[in-house]
Amino acid sequence: MKKISKLLGYVSLWVLFLMPFAYFFDLVGFTAMTGAMLASTVVWYLTAFFWIGDPQVPNLEEDPLL
Amino acid sequence: MSEEKQSESVCSEYERERIPDKQLKGSGKFWGMYAGEHAAGTEFMIGPLFLLAGVSLQNIFWGLLVGNLLAVLSWRYVCAPIATQARLTLYFHLEKIAGKDLVKLYNLANGVLFCFLAGAMITVSATAVGIPFNLEMPAFDAIYPNSVTFVVIVLAVGAVISAVAGIGYDAVSKFANIAAPWMVVVFFGCGVVALKQLEISSWSELQAIWTESIQFAQGGEVRTSMGFLEVMLFAWFCNSAMHIGMSDLSVFRFAKKASSGWATIGGMYVGHYMAWLAAAFMLAAQIKLTQSTIPVPGPMAYNVVGIAGIICVVVAGWTTANPTIYRAGLAFQAMLPGTSRLSMTLLAGTVATIAAVFPAFAFKLLGFVGLYGTILAPMGAVIFADWYLSKPLGIIPNQAEVSGKRINKSVLFAWLIPVALSLYCIMVLGMTTWYFVLPSWIACGILFLIFSRLRGQQSG
Numbered sequence: 090m091k092k093i094s095k096l097l098g099y100v101s102l103w104v105l106f107l108m109p110f111a112y113f114f115d116l117v118g119f120t121a122m123t124g125a126m127l128a129s130t131v132v133w134y135l136t137a138f139f140w141i142g143d144p145q146v147p148n149l150e151e152d153p154l155l
Numbered sequence: 156m157s158e159e160k161q162s163e164s165v166c167s168e169y170e171r172e173r174i175p176d177k178q179l180k181g182s183g184k185f186w187g188m189y190a191g192e193h194a195a196g197t198e199f200m201i202g203p204l205f206l207l208a209g210v211s212l213q214n215i216f217w218g219l220l221v222g223n224l225l226a227v228l229s230w231r232y233v234c235a236p237i238a239t240q241a242r243l244t245l246y247f248h249l250e251k252i253a254g255k256d257l258v259k260l261y262n263l264a265n266g267v268l269f270c271f272l273a274g275a276m277i278t279v280s281a282t283a284v285g286i287p288f289n290l291e292m293p294a295f296d297a298i299y300p301n302s303v304t305f306v307v308i309v310l311a312v313g314a315v316i317s318a319v320a321g322i323g324y325d326a327v328s329k330f331a332n333i334a335a336p337w338m339v340v341v342f343f344g345c346g347v348v349a350l351k352q353l354e355i356s357s358w359s360e361l362q363a364i365w366t367e368s369i370q371f372a373q374g375g376e377v378r379t380s381m382g383f384l385e386v387m388l389f390a391w392f393c394n395s396a397m398h399i400g401m402s403d404l405s406v407f408r409f410a411k412k413a414s415s416g417w418a419t420i421g422g423m424y425v426g427h428y429m430a431w432l433a434a435a436f437m438l439a440a441q442i443k444l445t446q447s448t449i450p451v452p453g454p455m456a457y458n459v460v461g462i463a464g465i466i467c468v469v470v471a472g473w474t475t476a477n478p479t480i481y482r483a484g485l486a487f488q489a490m491l492p493g494t495s496r497l498s499m500t501l502l503a504g505t506v507a508t509i510a511a512v513f514p515a516f517a518f519k520l521l522g523f524v525g526l527y528g529t530i531l532a533p534m535g536a537v538i539f540a541d542w543y544l545s546k547p548l549g550i551i552p553n554q555a556e557v558s559g560k561r562i563n564k565s566v567l568f569a570w571l572i573p574v575a576l577s578l579y580c581i582m583v584l585g586m587t588t589w590y591f592v593l594p595s596w597i598a599c600g601i602l603f604l605i606f607s608r609l610r611g612q613q614s615g
Contacts, residue, residue: 102340105337105340105341105344105463109343109347109348109351109460110347112348112351127461127462127463130337130341130463130466134333134337137337138333141332141333
Protein backbone atom coordinates (compact mmCIF):
# COMPACT_ATOMS: atom_id res chain seq x y z
CA MET A 90 0.00 0.00 0.00
CA LYS A 91 2.78 2.39 1.00
CA LYS A 92 4.77 1.61 -2.17
CA ILE A 93 1.75 2.13 -4.44
CA SER A 94 0.87 5.37 -2.65
CA LYS A 95 4.41 6.62 -3.03
CA LEU A 96 4.45 5.76 -6.74
CA LEU A 97 1.09 7.45 -7.35
CA GLY A 98 2.23 10.46 -5.32
CA TYR A 99 5.36 10.91 -7.42
CA VAL A 100 3.40 10.45 -10.65
CA SER A 101 0.90 13.11 -9.55
CA LEU A 102 3.74 15.54 -8.76
CA TRP A 103 5.30 14.94 -12.16
CA VAL A 104 1.95 15.54 -13.88
CA LEU A 105 1.56 18.72 -11.82
CA PHE A 106 5.04 19.78 -12.91
CA LEU A 107 4.68 18.90 -16.60
CA MET A 108 1.18 20.20 -17.34
CA PRO A 109 2.13 23.91 -17.19
CA PHE A 110 4.94 23.17 -19.69
CA ALA A 111 2.51 21.26 -21.91
CA TYR A 112 0.26 24.34 -21.85
CA PHE A 113 3.25 26.64 -22.42
CA PHE A 114 4.18 24.73 -25.60
CA ASP A 115 0.53 24.53 -26.76
CA LEU A 116 0.33 20.76 -26.33
CA VAL A 117 -2.81 21.04 -24.17
CA GLY A 118 -5.48 23.69 -23.68
CA PHE A 119 -6.05 25.78 -20.55
CA THR A 120 -9.03 23.72 -19.36
CA ALA A 121 -7.18 20.42 -19.79
CA MET A 122 -4.21 21.80 -17.90
CA THR A 123 -6.22 23.13 -14.95
CA GLY A 124 -8.25 19.90 -14.85
CA ALA A 125 -5.13 17.73 -14.80
CA MET A 126 -3.57 19.92 -12.11
CA LEU A 127 -6.68 19.60 -9.95
CA ALA A 128 -6.76 15.82 -10.45
CA SER A 129 -3.05 15.60 -9.58
CA THR A 130 -3.69 17.65 -6.46
CA VAL A 131 -6.43 15.26 -5.35
CA VAL A 132 -4.21 12.22 -6.00
CA TRP A 133 -1.29 13.81 -4.14
CA TYR A 134 -3.30 14.49 -1.00
CA LEU A 135 -5.03 11.09 -1.09
CA THR A 136 -1.73 9.22 -1.36
CA ALA A 137 0.80 11.38 0.53
CA PHE A 138 -0.81 10.72 3.91
CA PHE A 139 0.25 7.07 3.60
CA TRP A 140 3.97 7.61 3.11
CA ILE A 141 5.08 11.08 4.17
CA GLY A 142 6.01 11.03 7.85
CA ASP A 143 5.76 13.70 10.51
CA PRO A 144 8.10 16.68 10.36
CA GLN A 145 11.25 15.89 12.33
CA VAL A 146 12.75 19.31 13.00
CA PRO A 147 11.89 21.56 14.66
CA ASN A 148 9.47 20.44 17.36
CA LEU A 149 7.48 23.48 18.45
CA GLU A 150 6.42 21.86 21.70
CA GLU A 151 9.92 22.14 22.99
CA ASP A 152 10.65 25.68 21.90
CA PRO A 153 8.17 28.37 22.83
CA LEU A 154 10.07 30.99 20.86
CA LEU A 155 9.92 31.60 17.10
CA MET B 156 6.12 3.47 21.87
CA SER B 157 6.83 4.08 18.18
CA GLU B 158 10.27 5.22 17.11
CA GLU B 159 8.94 8.66 16.17
CA LYS B 160 7.14 9.14 19.48
CA GLN B 161 10.21 7.99 21.31
CA SER B 162 12.32 10.44 19.35
CA GLU B 163 9.89 13.27 20.15
CA SER B 164 9.91 12.60 23.84
CA VAL B 165 13.70 12.43 23.88
CA CYS B 166 13.86 15.76 22.04
CA SER B 167 11.54 17.36 24.59
CA GLU B 168 13.65 15.91 27.37
CA TYR B 169 16.65 17.85 26.04
CA GLU B 170 14.83 21.16 25.69
CA ARG B 171 17.08 22.85 28.22
CA GLU B 172 20.20 20.76 27.65
CA ARG B 173 22.60 19.98 24.86
CA ILE B 174 21.17 17.58 22.29
CA PRO B 175 22.92 14.19 22.60
CA ASP B 176 24.83 12.96 19.55
CA LYS B 177 22.35 10.15 18.80
CA GLN B 178 19.61 12.75 18.25
CA LEU B 179 21.57 14.70 15.63
CA LYS B 180 20.37 14.77 12.03
CA GLY B 181 22.18 14.94 8.70
CA SER B 182 21.84 17.90 6.36
CA GLY B 183 19.30 16.08 4.14
CA LYS B 184 16.55 16.68 6.71
CA PHE B 185 17.18 20.41 6.58
CA TRP B 186 17.09 20.84 2.80
CA GLY B 187 13.50 19.64 2.52
CA MET B 188 12.39 21.48 5.61
CA TYR B 189 13.71 24.86 4.45
CA ALA B 190 12.45 24.47 0.88
CA GLY B 191 8.96 23.71 2.16
CA GLU B 192 8.90 26.29 4.95
CA HIS B 193 9.88 29.18 2.69
CA ALA B 194 7.36 28.43 -0.06
CA ALA B 195 4.51 29.79 2.02
CA GLY B 196 1.54 32.14 2.01
CA THR B 197 3.69 35.25 2.31
CA GLU B 198 5.36 34.49 -1.03
CA PHE B 199 2.05 35.06 -2.85
CA MET B 200 2.01 38.63 -1.49
CA ILE B 201 5.68 39.62 -1.67
CA GLY B 202 6.32 38.94 -5.39
CA PRO B 203 3.44 41.12 -6.65
CA LEU B 204 4.38 43.90 -4.25
CA PHE B 205 7.75 44.20 -6.05
CA LEU B 206 5.89 44.93 -9.29
CA LEU B 207 3.66 47.50 -7.62
CA ALA B 208 6.75 49.13 -6.06
CA GLY B 209 8.04 49.63 -9.61
CA VAL B 210 11.14 47.43 -9.25
CA SER B 211 12.86 46.76 -12.58
CA LEU B 212 13.22 43.16 -13.71
CA GLN B 213 17.05 43.32 -13.58
CA ASN B 214 16.96 44.59 -10.01
CA ILE B 215 14.62 41.78 -9.00
CA PHE B 216 16.77 39.07 -10.61
CA TRP B 217 20.13 40.39 -9.33
CA GLY B 218 18.88 41.85 -6.04
CA LEU B 219 17.23 38.60 -5.03
CA LEU B 220 20.21 36.56 -6.22
CA VAL B 221 22.69 38.49 -4.07
CA GLY B 222 20.33 39.14 -1.13
CA ASN B 223 19.37 35.49 -0.83
CA LEU B 224 23.04 34.48 -1.01
CA LEU B 225 23.79 36.84 1.89
CA ALA B 226 20.89 35.33 3.83
CA VAL B 227 22.27 31.81 3.24
CA LEU B 228 25.74 32.94 4.36
CA SER B 229 24.21 34.48 7.49
CA TRP B 230 22.58 31.17 8.37
CA ARG B 231 25.72 29.22 7.56
CA TYR B 232 28.34 31.40 9.26
CA VAL B 233 26.42 33.31 11.97
CA CYS B 234 23.66 31.02 13.20
CA ALA B 235 24.65 27.42 12.42
CA PRO B 236 28.15 27.44 14.03
CA ILE B 237 26.78 28.60 17.40
CA ALA B 238 23.79 26.25 17.11
CA THR B 239 25.96 23.19 16.48
CA GLN B 240 28.34 24.04 19.32
CA ALA B 241 25.91 25.20 22.01
CA ARG B 242 23.02 22.95 20.89
CA LEU B 243 20.43 25.00 22.80
CA THR B 244 17.14 26.62 21.80
CA LEU B 245 17.17 30.39 21.32
CA TYR B 246 14.82 30.65 24.28
CA PHE B 247 17.21 28.90 26.67
CA HIS B 248 20.38 30.39 25.21
CA LEU B 249 18.99 33.92 25.56
CA GLU B 250 17.73 33.16 29.05
CA LYS B 251 21.30 32.40 30.15
CA ILE B 252 22.52 35.80 28.92
CA ALA B 253 19.51 38.09 29.26
CA GLY B 254 17.53 36.59 32.14
CA LYS B 255 14.17 34.89 32.36
CA ASP B 256 11.98 38.01 32.47
CA LEU B 257 13.71 39.78 29.61
CA VAL B 258 13.26 36.70 27.44
CA LYS B 259 9.54 36.83 28.26
CA LEU B 260 9.40 40.49 27.18
CA TYR B 261 11.22 39.65 23.95
CA ASN B 262 8.88 36.74 23.44
CA LEU B 263 5.86 39.00 23.91
CA ALA B 264 7.16 41.35 21.18
CA ASN B 265 7.59 38.25 19.06
CA GLY B 266 4.04 37.08 19.78
CA VAL B 267 2.43 40.43 18.95
CA LEU B 268 4.33 40.69 15.65
CA PHE B 269 3.36 37.09 14.90
CA CYS B 270 -0.32 37.99 15.29
CA PHE B 271 -0.06 40.61 12.55
CA LEU B 272 1.88 38.24 10.28
CA ALA B 273 -0.79 35.58 10.84
CA GLY B 274 -3.44 38.23 10.15
CA ALA B 275 -1.91 38.91 6.74
CA MET B 276 -2.02 35.17 6.00
CA ILE B 277 -5.68 34.95 7.03
CA THR B 278 -6.37 37.77 4.56
CA VAL B 279 -4.49 35.79 1.88
CA SER B 280 -6.57 32.66 2.53
CA ALA B 281 -9.80 34.69 2.62
CA THR B 282 -9.14 36.08 -0.87
CA ALA B 283 -9.18 32.51 -2.19
CA VAL B 284 -12.16 31.37 -0.12
CA GLY B 285 -14.08 34.42 -1.34
CA ILE B 286 -13.85 33.52 -5.04
CA PRO B 287 -16.94 31.21 -5.09
CA PHE B 288 -18.87 33.99 -3.33
CA ASN B 289 -17.88 36.58 -5.97
CA LEU B 290 -16.14 38.55 -3.27
CA GLU B 291 -15.15 42.04 -4.36
CA MET B 292 -11.47 42.33 -3.43
CA PRO B 293 -10.26 45.38 -1.48
CA ALA B 294 -8.20 47.95 -3.40
CA PHE B 295 -4.41 48.02 -3.00
CA ASP B 296 -4.44 51.25 -0.99
CA ALA B 297 -7.39 50.13 1.16
CA ILE B 298 -6.93 50.29 4.91
CA TYR B 299 -10.43 49.24 5.92
CA PRO B 300 -12.53 46.30 4.62
CA ASN B 301 -14.62 47.12 1.55
CA SER B 302 -17.70 44.98 2.26
CA VAL B 303 -19.59 43.02 4.89
CA THR B 304 -18.98 39.84 2.88
CA PHE B 305 -15.21 40.37 3.12
CA VAL B 306 -15.44 40.82 6.89
CA VAL B 307 -17.64 37.71 7.29
CA ILE B 308 -15.29 35.55 5.19
CA VAL B 309 -12.20 36.80 7.04
CA LEU B 310 -13.87 36.16 10.42
CA ALA B 311 -14.89 32.66 9.34
CA VAL B 312 -11.42 31.78 7.99
CA GLY B 313 -9.78 33.27 11.09
CA ALA B 314 -12.09 31.34 13.42
CA VAL B 315 -11.35 28.02 11.72
CA ILE B 316 -7.56 28.62 11.64
CA SER B 317 -7.52 29.75 15.30
CA ALA B 318 -9.62 26.80 16.44
CA VAL B 319 -7.42 24.31 14.60
CA ALA B 320 -4.28 25.96 16.02
CA GLY B 321 -5.81 25.68 19.47
CA ILE B 322 -6.91 22.08 19.43
CA GLY B 323 -5.07 20.23 16.71
CA TYR B 324 -1.62 21.58 16.03
CA ASP B 325 -0.01 18.21 15.39
CA ALA B 326 -2.39 17.40 12.56
CA VAL B 327 -1.70 20.75 10.90
CA SER B 328 2.02 20.23 11.27
CA LYS B 329 1.72 16.88 9.49
CA PHE B 330 -0.55 18.37 6.84
CA ALA B 331 1.93 21.21 6.22
CA ASN B 332 4.66 18.61 5.77
CA ILE B 333 2.57 16.84 3.15
CA ALA B 334 1.55 20.04 1.39
CA ALA B 335 5.09 21.45 1.12
CA PRO B 336 6.38 19.59 -2.00
CA TRP B 337 3.02 20.01 -3.71
CA MET B 338 3.00 23.76 -3.03
CA VAL B 339 6.50 24.21 -4.45
CA VAL B 340 5.43 22.52 -7.72
CA VAL B 341 2.22 24.57 -7.91
CA PHE B 342 4.19 27.79 -7.35
CA PHE B 343 6.50 26.81 -10.21
CA GLY B 344 3.55 25.93 -12.45
CA CYS B 345 1.93 29.30 -11.68
CA GLY B 346 5.07 31.05 -12.93
CA VAL B 347 5.26 29.00 -16.16
CA VAL B 348 1.58 29.56 -17.00
CA ALA B 349 1.82 33.27 -16.16
CA LEU B 350 4.74 33.60 -18.61
CA LYS B 351 2.61 31.89 -21.28
CA GLN B 352 -0.28 34.27 -20.59
CA LEU B 353 2.11 37.20 -20.96
CA GLU B 354 2.81 35.92 -24.53
CA ILE B 355 6.51 36.61 -24.42
CA SER B 356 9.18 34.88 -26.44
CA SER B 357 12.31 36.76 -25.43
CA TRP B 358 13.93 38.58 -22.54
CA SER B 359 13.34 41.98 -24.17
CA GLU B 360 9.63 41.23 -24.57
CA LEU B 361 9.45 40.22 -20.92
CA GLN B 362 11.16 43.46 -19.92
CA ALA B 363 8.81 45.49 -22.09
CA ILE B 364 5.67 43.89 -20.71
CA TRP B 365 7.01 44.17 -17.17
CA THR B 366 7.56 47.92 -17.62
CA GLU B 367 4.09 48.25 -19.17
CA SER B 368 2.60 46.47 -16.15
CA ILE B 369 4.35 48.85 -13.74
CA GLN B 370 3.22 51.80 -15.86
CA PHE B 371 -0.39 50.57 -15.85
CA ALA B 372 -0.32 49.89 -12.09
CA GLN B 373 1.10 53.35 -11.38
CA GLY B 374 -1.37 55.21 -13.58
CA GLY B 375 0.90 55.94 -16.53
CA GLU B 376 4.16 56.66 -14.73
CA VAL B 377 7.11 54.46 -13.82
CA ARG B 378 8.23 55.37 -10.32
CA THR B 379 10.29 53.05 -8.20
CA SER B 380 10.74 53.00 -4.46
CA MET B 381 13.16 50.04 -4.57
CA GLY B 382 16.43 49.73 -6.50
CA PHE B 383 19.01 46.95 -6.45
CA LEU B 384 20.18 47.83 -2.92
CA GLU B 385 16.68 47.80 -1.46
CA VAL B 386 15.73 44.49 -3.11
CA MET B 387 19.00 42.95 -1.93
CA LEU B 388 18.54 44.22 1.63
CA PHE B 389 14.95 43.01 1.67
CA ALA B 390 15.91 39.50 0.50
CA TRP B 391 18.76 39.39 3.01
CA PHE B 392 16.79 40.60 6.00
CA CYS B 393 13.24 39.38 5.48
CA ASN B 394 14.17 36.36 7.61
CA SER B 395 16.73 38.23 9.69
CA ALA B 396 15.03 37.18 12.93
CA MET B 397 15.86 33.61 11.97
CA HIS B 398 19.50 33.90 10.84
CA ILE B 399 21.30 36.88 12.38
CA GLY B 400 18.49 37.01 14.97
CA MET B 401 19.44 33.43 15.92
CA SER B 402 15.89 32.09 16.04
CA ASP B 403 17.06 29.09 14.00
CA LEU B 404 19.45 28.04 16.75
CA SER B 405 16.44 25.94 17.71
CA VAL B 406 16.53 24.21 14.32
CA PHE B 407 20.27 23.81 13.73
CA ARG B 408 20.98 22.51 17.23
CA PHE B 409 19.85 19.19 15.74
CA ALA B 410 22.41 19.42 12.90
CA LYS B 411 25.49 17.21 12.98
CA LYS B 412 27.63 19.91 11.39
CA ALA B 413 27.43 23.66 10.83
CA SER B 414 27.61 22.94 7.10
CA SER B 415 23.90 22.00 7.36
CA GLY B 416 23.42 25.79 7.18
CA TRP B 417 23.86 25.46 3.42
CA ALA B 418 20.45 23.72 3.39
CA THR B 419 18.86 27.16 3.59
CA ILE B 420 19.76 27.50 -0.11
CA GLY B 421 16.66 25.33 -0.66
CA GLY B 422 14.43 27.82 1.12
CA MET B 423 15.95 30.94 -0.35
CA TYR B 424 16.20 29.99 -4.00
CA VAL B 425 12.98 27.95 -4.15
CA GLY B 426 10.79 30.10 -1.91
CA HIS B 427 12.37 33.52 -2.03
CA TYR B 428 13.49 33.46 -5.65
CA MET B 429 11.39 31.13 -7.77
CA ALA B 430 8.15 31.63 -5.81
CA TRP B 431 8.49 35.43 -5.57
CA LEU B 432 9.21 35.67 -9.30
CA ALA B 433 6.30 33.33 -10.09
CA ALA B 434 3.94 35.41 -7.95
CA ALA B 435 5.19 38.64 -9.56
CA PHE B 436 4.57 37.20 -13.05
CA MET B 437 1.08 36.17 -11.90
CA LEU B 438 0.22 39.81 -11.17
CA ALA B 439 1.70 40.93 -14.51
CA ALA B 440 -0.48 38.30 -16.25
CA GLN B 441 -3.53 39.45 -14.29
CA ILE B 442 -2.91 43.05 -15.34
CA LYS B 443 -2.63 41.97 -18.98
CA LEU B 444 -5.73 39.76 -18.91
CA THR B 445 -8.10 41.62 -16.59
CA GLN B 446 -6.54 45.07 -16.12
CA SER B 447 -6.74 44.53 -12.37
CA THR B 448 -3.75 45.69 -10.34
CA ILE B 449 -5.05 44.39 -7.01
CA PRO B 450 -2.46 41.89 -5.72
CA VAL B 451 -4.86 39.49 -4.05
CA PRO B 452 -3.47 35.94 -4.29
CA GLY B 453 -6.78 34.05 -4.68
CA PRO B 454 -7.87 35.49 -8.03
CA MET B 455 -4.27 35.68 -9.30
CA ALA B 456 -3.69 31.96 -8.69
CA TYR B 457 -7.11 31.03 -10.07
CA ASN B 458 -6.37 32.93 -13.29
CA VAL B 459 -3.24 30.86 -13.96
CA VAL B 460 -3.87 27.32 -12.71
CA GLY B 461 -7.57 27.22 -11.82
CA ILE B 462 -8.95 25.49 -8.73
CA ALA B 463 -5.56 23.97 -7.85
CA GLY B 464 -4.36 27.56 -7.47
CA ILE B 465 -7.20 28.43 -5.09
CA ILE B 466 -6.39 25.35 -3.00
CA CYS B 467 -2.71 26.34 -3.00
CA VAL B 468 -3.47 29.86 -1.72
CA VAL B 469 -5.77 28.54 1.02
CA VAL B 470 -3.27 25.86 2.07
CA ALA B 471 -0.30 28.25 1.90
CA GLY B 472 -2.07 30.87 4.00
CA TRP B 473 -3.42 28.30 6.43
CA THR B 474 -0.17 26.39 6.97
CA THR B 475 1.68 29.67 7.55
CA ALA B 476 -0.93 31.25 9.83
CA ASN B 477 -1.45 28.16 11.95
CA PRO B 478 2.00 27.67 13.51
CA THR B 479 2.31 31.45 13.74
CA ILE B 480 -0.85 31.73 15.84
CA TYR B 481 0.22 28.70 17.87
CA ARG B 482 3.63 30.24 18.63
CA ALA B 483 2.07 33.62 19.46
CA GLY B 484 -0.22 31.77 21.89
CA LEU B 485 2.81 30.16 23.55
CA ALA B 486 4.45 33.59 23.87
CA PHE B 487 1.33 35.03 25.54
CA GLN B 488 1.12 32.01 27.83
CA ALA B 489 4.71 32.57 28.95
CA MET B 490 3.75 36.14 29.92
CA LEU B 491 0.63 35.06 31.81
CA PRO B 492 1.49 32.01 33.90
CA GLY B 493 -1.51 29.97 34.94
CA THR B 494 -3.43 30.51 31.71
CA SER B 495 -4.14 27.57 29.44
CA ARG B 496 -2.45 27.15 26.09
CA LEU B 497 -5.82 26.82 24.38
CA SER B 498 -7.15 30.13 25.73
CA MET B 499 -3.94 31.97 24.81
CA THR B 500 -3.89 30.45 21.32
CA LEU B 501 -7.50 31.56 20.83
CA LEU B 502 -6.56 35.04 22.09
CA ALA B 503 -3.70 35.19 19.56
CA GLY B 504 -6.07 33.93 16.87
CA THR B 505 -8.61 36.62 17.75
CA VAL B 506 -5.99 39.38 17.51
CA ALA B 507 -4.77 37.94 14.19
CA THR B 508 -8.31 37.71 12.82
CA ILE B 509 -9.10 41.31 13.79
CA ALA B 510 -5.88 42.39 12.06
CA ALA B 511 -6.87 40.34 8.99
CA VAL B 512 -10.07 42.36 8.59
CA PHE B 513 -7.86 45.31 7.67
CA PRO B 514 -6.29 44.48 4.28
CA ALA B 515 -3.57 47.11 4.80
CA PHE B 516 -1.60 44.61 6.93
CA ALA B 517 -1.33 42.22 3.97
CA PHE B 518 -0.68 44.95 1.40
CA LYS B 519 2.06 46.54 3.55
CA LEU B 520 3.82 43.21 4.06
CA LEU B 521 7.18 44.40 2.63
CA GLY B 522 7.47 47.14 5.24
CA PHE B 523 6.13 44.93 8.01
CA VAL B 524 8.71 42.22 7.36
CA GLY B 525 11.49 44.82 7.67
CA LEU B 526 9.97 46.12 10.92
CA TYR B 527 9.79 42.59 12.27
CA GLY B 528 13.51 42.07 11.60
CA THR B 529 14.47 45.47 13.01
CA ILE B 530 12.76 44.70 16.33
CA LEU B 531 13.72 41.05 16.77
CA ALA B 532 17.04 40.45 15.00
CA PRO B 533 19.25 42.62 17.28
CA MET B 534 18.87 40.09 20.12
CA GLY B 535 20.87 37.70 17.94
CA ALA B 536 23.80 40.13 18.15
CA VAL B 537 23.78 39.70 21.94
CA ILE B 538 24.17 35.95 21.54
CA PHE B 539 26.84 36.43 18.84
CA ALA B 540 28.81 38.94 20.94
CA ASP B 541 28.48 36.86 24.09
CA TRP B 542 29.62 33.70 22.29
CA TYR B 543 32.62 35.08 20.41
CA LEU B 544 33.68 38.29 22.15
CA SER B 545 32.86 38.07 25.86
CA LYS B 546 35.87 36.01 26.92
CA PRO B 547 38.44 37.88 24.76
CA LEU B 548 37.14 41.18 26.22
CA GLY B 549 37.15 39.86 29.76
CA ILE B 550 33.37 39.79 30.16
CA ILE B 551 31.54 36.96 31.90
CA PRO B 552 29.62 34.86 29.36
CA ASN B 553 26.03 33.88 30.22
CA GLN B 554 25.78 36.72 32.72
CA ALA B 555 22.19 36.17 33.84
CA GLU B 556 22.80 32.51 34.57
CA VAL B 557 25.95 33.29 36.58
CA SER B 558 24.44 36.19 38.55
CA GLY B 559 20.95 34.72 38.85
CA LYS B 560 19.37 37.98 37.63
CA ARG B 561 15.96 37.81 35.96
CA ILE B 562 16.71 40.86 33.77
CA ASN B 563 20.19 41.69 32.52
CA LYS B 564 20.05 45.46 32.06
CA SER B 565 23.08 45.42 29.75
CA VAL B 566 21.04 43.35 27.30
CA LEU B 567 17.81 45.28 27.87
CA PHE B 568 19.30 48.67 27.01
CA ALA B 569 21.55 47.32 24.27
CA TRP B 570 18.36 46.04 22.62
CA LEU B 571 16.00 48.95 23.36
CA ILE B 572 18.28 51.86 22.34
CA PRO B 573 18.97 50.89 18.70
CA VAL B 574 15.45 49.52 18.24
CA ALA B 575 13.86 52.71 19.62
CA LEU B 576 16.06 54.91 17.39
CA SER B 577 15.23 52.75 14.37
CA LEU B 578 11.51 52.86 15.11
CA TYR B 579 11.72 56.67 15.40
CA CYS B 580 13.36 56.87 11.96
CA ILE B 581 10.78 54.45 10.48
CA MET B 582 7.59 55.68 12.13
CA VAL B 583 8.28 59.41 12.48
CA LEU B 584 10.71 60.17 9.67
CA GLY B 585 9.10 57.66 7.30
CA MET B 586 12.35 55.92 6.39
CA THR B 587 12.42 52.43 4.85
CA THR B 588 12.44 49.59 7.37
CA TRP B 589 15.05 47.27 5.88
CA TYR B 590 17.83 49.91 6.12
CA PHE B 591 17.79 49.52 9.89
CA VAL B 592 18.14 45.79 10.47
CA LEU B 593 21.93 45.51 10.13
CA PRO B 594 22.81 48.81 11.89
CA SER B 595 20.52 47.85 14.80
CA TRP B 596 22.09 44.40 14.98
CA ILE B 597 25.65 45.76 15.04
CA ALA B 598 24.77 48.56 17.50
CA CYS B 599 23.04 46.09 19.82
CA GLY B 600 26.09 43.80 19.92
CA ILE B 601 28.52 46.66 20.55
CA LEU B 602 26.31 48.30 23.21
CA PHE B 603 25.93 44.96 24.98
CA LEU B 604 29.70 44.61 25.26
CA ILE B 605 30.16 48.25 26.35
CA PHE B 606 27.38 48.11 28.97
CA SER B 607 28.69 44.80 30.29
CA ARG B 608 32.14 46.32 30.77
CA LEU B 609 30.77 49.53 32.30
CA ARG B 610 28.51 47.64 34.71
CA GLY B 611 31.45 45.61 35.95
CA GLN B 612 30.34 42.26 34.55
CA GLN B 613 33.95 41.31 33.85
CA SER B 614 35.34 37.93 34.57
CA GLY B 615 37.81 37.73 37.46
